Amino acid sequence: MVAPAASPAAPAPASTVPLKRRRAKGDDGVITVGRSRAGTILANTAGVVFSVLMLFPVYWVLNTAFKPADEVLALEPTFWPTSPTFDNFISAFKAPLFMKDMLNGVIVTLLAVAGALVVGFLGALSIARFSFYGRKAIILVVLVVQLIPFLSLLIPLFLMLQSADLTNSLIGVSITYLVLILPYTVWTLRGFISGIPRELDEAALIDGCTRGQVFWRIILPLTGPGLVATSVYGFIQAWNEFIIINTLNSPDKQNLMAWLLQNQTTRGTAWGPLMAGAIITSIPVVIFFLIIQRNIATGLTAGAVKG
Amino acid sequence: MSVVDSPATRRPNDPGRSQQHRAPGHAKPKRRSRESGRTPWLLALPALVLIAGLLGYPLVRMVVLSFQNMRLRELLSGRTPPWVGFDQYTKVLGDGVFWSVVGRTVAFTFVSVLISVLFGLGIALLMRRVSRGVRLFMVVAMMFVWALPQLVAAQIFRWMTDSDFGVVNYLIDKLPGVDYQNHSWFVNPWQGWSVITTLVVWAGIPFLAITLNAGLTQVPKELLEAATVDGATPWQALRNIILPILKPLIMIVTTLSVIWNFGLFTQAWVLRDGHPEPQFQTLATYSYTQAFGQSRYSLGSAIAVITVLLMLGVMIFYIRQMFRIGEVD
Numbered sequence: 001m002v003a004p005a006a007s008p009a010a011p012a013p014a015s016t017v018p019l020k021r022r023r024a025k026g027d028d029g030v031i032t033v034g035r036s037r038a039g040t041i042l043a044n045t046a047g048v049v050f051s052v053l054m055l056f057p058v059y060w061v062l063n064t065a066f067k068p069a070d071e072v073l074a075l076e077p078t079f080w081p082t083s084p085t086f087d088n089f090i091s092a093f094k095a096p097l098f099m100k101d102m103l104n105g106v107i108v109t110l111l112a113v114a115g116a117l118v119v120g121f122l123g124a125l126s127i128a129r130f131s132f133y134g135r136k137a138i139i140l141v142v143l144v145v146q147l148i149p150f151l152s153l154l155i156p157l158f159l160m161l162q163s164a165d166l167t168n169s170l171i172g173v174s175i176t177y178l179v180l181i182l183p184y185t186v187w188t189l190r191g192f193i194s195g196i197p198r199e200l201d202e203a204a205l206i207d208g209c210t211r212g213q214v215f216w217r218i219i220l221p222l223t224g225p226g227l228v229a230t231s232v233y234g235f236i237q238a239w240n241e242f243i244i245i246n247t248l249n250s251p252d253k254q255n256l257m258a259w260l261l262q263n264q265t266t267r268g269t270a271w272g273p274l275m276a277g278a279i280i281t282s283i284p285v286v287i288f289f290l291i292i293q294r295n296i297a298t299g300l301t302a303g304a305v306k307g
Numbered sequence: 308m309s310v311v312d313s314p315a316t317r318r319p320n321d322p323g324r325s326q327q328h329r330a331p332g333h334a335k336p337k338r339r340s341r342e343s344g345r346t347p348w349l350l351a352l353p354a355l356v357l358i359a360g361l362l363g364y365p366l367v368r369m370v371v372l373s374f375q376n377m378r379l380r381e382l383l384s385g386r387t388p389p390w391v392g393f394d395q396y397t398k399v400l401g402d403g404v405f406w407s408v409v410g411r412t413v414a415f416t417f418v419s420v421l422i423s424v425l426f427g428l429g430i431a432l433l434m435r436r437v438s439r440g441v442r443l444f445m446v447v448a449m450m451f452v453w454a455l456p457q458l459v460a461a462q463i464f465r466w467m468t469d470s471d472f473g474v475v476n477y478l479i480d481k482l483p484g485v486d487y488q489n490h491s492w493f494v495n496p497w498q499g500w501s502v503i504t505t506l507v508v509w510a511g512i513p514f515l516a517i518t519l520n521a522g523l524t525q526v527p528k529e530l531l532e533a534a535t536v537d538g539a540t541p542w543q544a545l546r547n548i549i550l551p552i553l554k555p556l557i558m559i560v561t562t563l564s565v566i567w568n569f570g571l572f573t574q575a576w577v578l579r580d581g582h583p584e585p586q587f588q589t590l591a592t593y594s595y596t597q598a599f600g601q602s603r604y605s606l607g608s609a610i611a612v613i614t615v616l617l618m619l620g621v622m623i624f625y626i627r628q629m630f631r632i633g634e635v636d
Contacts, residue, residue, distance in 0.1 A: 043437045047437040048444065057467060058452065058463075073471075073472050122351070126350035140626070147625065149618070151570065153362065159372075175361065243572065278463070281459060
């Protein structure tokens, strides 16, 4: 506890630190050799400052949304709403097309996620549970199409949907979103299915199950959590999308994200309702995200570090 | 707690992990696969049809379009647009504006990825050093930022940098001797791009820091302890132990950041009110504006094709990396 040190970058030489400190209480599994209290205080300060800076925009949108209109457009911004109000939220809900676009967003998102889940699950089952000629090719395709910048496909997609008379329709956007989230769905579910020990299938087969029963009684129930996580991720993707729907559809057939975008082009932004609308739009995403965030990180970089 | 803390930590029972311990090549019962010769293809068929129809075909169509001249007239009449060979490409590649867009996109990608990854690594290392409570606070703060939709984040930044009522101008104006009242951030492209870069870095740090922090938990403690006992400075420990072990993960997250930032669209689009000035165009917004703003669908396609080609190297690298680390068995 006595080792003097200046900064976390240059703590005291290890020899001056009593080895007893090696496992300080509460520091779960973190190396503590060569660490001084001053260094920890400095690191903690840096950590808190960093977190506060990160959260500032989040705080600012909340702060703005609960202010009355005249306080939003004040030359001296107040850092805490003096008379908090729900006015901005009410005017967001009352704004033209807000409710309609919200409903559109829900419909489009649910259709896309449901479709991607069914189609993706079957595809994942195929590459996770069978070994066949062409399996690697399918995996490669799934990986590659995830990387194509979807925006660059928007021109041909627009032309295709246009000639199929599917622009300015919720169905066209739903199908597009389905395909947008499909590769990730297949890829993630493949991981979940491979995680189920094959021995379980084999045991069930030996006990007289048919292949169909193996699917319904073993694979499907055990993939449950994976299905939830994957569909939530797909939900976030589809809910957050606005470029495609903004390009394909007219404002009354768009979603809330596109609504937020439209709102800015009207003369002089109504910042209060816009920020309130942004919060309403973000709430489902933030909640869902916080539930499943662990899977998102692992899905993108899975296996990059060998344990 | 377990949901928030070190999200990407590997657990032995994690789904999608255990297949690595199983050496799948040996465990596969060969006979069964022959029995069910058609089943896997039938299962994969719907997904393959959708991918082929709505990703594969548009990809081909995009290339075809770039050799035609599709304008509004052809779109409305439904006639086949005239073939023009490489005209669109010579037009694009001979255009100084295009090259400045390319240069800007590349420069932005380089700078923003460099800052993001360095920051992410620094924050990840900091997370190993702070007390438990502070670490939790950091994770929660980053989770909220990560969860925000891109569009919402961009709108927040647009509001904060508003020239009349933005809080950023107000705070900078408070500094002694600085007059930032009614300062417009997007008159000078350098300032405008620093706002965009700040937004992109701010939004990107959570993924990088939390993923790299999870990677850091995999660095064997014994190695670091041994190094410290042997008198290694923290810098030496970082350079010779932590970074080499973390290298594959750093490569992957850097590659992903490059792919994402190179395709920058939302942030520039929103901060410039849906009409980016020439100095705020990136390859993605440029292609989009040409196609949907000017109805030059073929020219937009040619730009998109060039964009994909420019990114191809990075993509191949990513896929090879995914195969190499054995995730793809």
